[in-house]
Amino acid sequence: MASHRKSRPTGPRVAGIRTPALATAALTSVALLSQTATAAPSDDDRPSLEEVEKKVDDLYRQAGSATEKYNAAKEKTTKQRKRVDTLLDDVAKRTQRLNEAREELGSYASAQYRTGSAIPETATFLLADSPQDYVDRNHLLSRLTGRQKDAVDDYVTQQSETMHKRREATESLATLTESQSDLKTAKATVQRKLSTARELLSELTAEEKARLAAIERKKQEEAARKAAELAQRQAEERERQERAARQESDASAGSSQPSDGTGASSGSTTPDASYGSKAEKALAFARAQIGKPYVWGATGPGSYDCSGLTQAAWKAASVTLPRTTYDQVNAGTTVPVSQAQPGDLVFFYDDLSHVGLYIGNGMMIHAPKPGAYVREESIFYDGESSIHSVVRPA
Template sequence: MASHRKPRNTGQLIPGLRTSPAVGFTAAALTSVALMSQTATAATAAPKPSLEEVQKKVDDLYRQAGVATQKYNAAKERTDQQRTRVDGLLDDVAERTEKLNEARQELGSFAAAQYRTGSAVSGTATLLLAEDPQEYFDQSQLMNRLTSRQKEAVDDYQTQQIETTKKREEATESLETLTESQADLKASKQDVQQKLSEARELLSKLTAEEKARLAAIERKKEEEARRKAEELARQQAEEERQRQEAQEQAEQEATAGSGTDSGSDSGSAGSSTGSSSYAALAAKVIDFAEAQIGKPYVWGATGPGSYDCSGLTQAAWKAAGVSLPRTTWDQVKVGTTVSVDNAQPGDLVFFYDDISHVGIYIGNGEMIHAPKPGANVRVESIYYMPIHSVVRPV
């Protein structure tokens, strides 16, 4: 007999799948947990960086851009030098090729003359115009049949051929090196642009109030740098006063004493002359630098309308008749390193452990420098950035 029991409620059926009424509750619970998890994640997300952190990040990016700028300057210098070399080699190859063609034509004229007169064995024209006439002549023992003038023509042709081939190889190698330098130049340029773009993006996200507070932080930093500059200026002024007093006392003693101290006086005079000579050079350097104040910083620029830091120092010392290398990394190697306390006007002050920035010391703890993108050439305390070293170029 068939059963008449009421079937159990098995919930909604999907073809091929059996489910339970609890499934709906479970899905809702999982959704709720996921939402709570997202909320918790948002709540524990990293807080917005402080203005001090933003400033440090921006300063770091500008410094990294400075490093990339020096790499760009070095790559550009190599590229320019290599391009000049390639151009010279290509001109040389063209000139030698012309001489080679002239030598070939002269050989051809001899061959043609021999053919017309029948004074040479058959095939003379071919052998004279061969790629290696000397080898052909040696093999055929025909050199003794040529006149001295014809032999000279063969020798000249071979010399031109060898030299032209050599110069072509040099030009090919230089072109390959030039291509590598151009690739380095492009990579350095992209690196600079990327760092500057990141810095601008960070600053663009600040509100007007945050920008005002950031400016206040910057002013505080500048004031502290000025305070240190004034302290150095007082220290140097005191040392100069003591030096002058000592010199005056020595002169008085020398005048009052016998002539036995003449050698010492001569040495002192020589030292004074050397110092005076450097001061004259430094005056020209500083005059030039002062005339550039207000011109914009542009990375890779060497003037006259804009400069980067090492471009300015190079141009300023060039105005005094002294040639400096292009990059900060090379400029720091020129001349003599002196202490900050003994810095004199005209000296170069280098900054950061990576030596990515440089300025021209003008005395009183101040310098003229091309600071960074968005800023103009200006006077600033040397303590605005961490000092690496001070160098006297001559």
């Protein structure tokens, strides 16, 4: 990378020729630019493999956050475009009806003028663009028939409504333009982050790439260990609850108090049957997507980003989730990680830039990042502290 090049010392000689003092600075700048493009990086200036790994991970996370902003802007733009199209269609229809009403009023005015029952000013009044003209000249209505008065009232009403809709359409167009600008900015941010990450990885030597792969394997092993610990804690908690439920049931059976007929103890955390059924459908869908590539902004069926996958999975269970992680985190009940059930949504990082679908035993299905594929992985894949919250969406 250019920022890691080390330039050679420069002096008052270039190609063995002593140069005038005033020319030295310019020639030195040319030499520096040339060396930046051709010099080999110095080992002292090269970042360590750990620094590269951290930088790449940070860039992927930043790209993930930018992707969710892109998703939000895209959704807003799509909705706003539909609204604008609807408004413009409505304005066009109203304008057509307004023109027809204008023609009808014009025929009335012409007829009155020909018969002498009205002065030429009446025609000007009937064809006026401003509804205020109608109010200011209200005394002229005395010359009109009941049918003609209805036509005037209808025209004025349609004119006012059409003007209102035109203003509304203009405001919506301005909002659409703003949304499109936000979408363009978010897209450029994602592309810039990913491009920088790819450049960093491309400059690694074969040995460094092998070492980086070994570091990643160790992280996965540690994540798997933590997942197994969570699975054990959850199993122990379920066993404790079942034992407590049995004891309470035995105590109730031996007491004289009537049963409530529910067959369940108060405070039981037994999974809801309805939720379990929906979760199975969501998980079945998610498992069928394993191996498909992560593509930022994608919602399937050939590729997904993280929130696109969770949205599609729960849609298969007839549950509608919002498009972005920022909204999905509010689309259900928050539960402790220790009580996570299959089907729950696991959110990561303070900026909520990632989400996966919990499958039990400390594992999840998720669309990780660019260059990766939908896969099963420990929810501790990026460390325990990266988990933000767990949400039960149905």
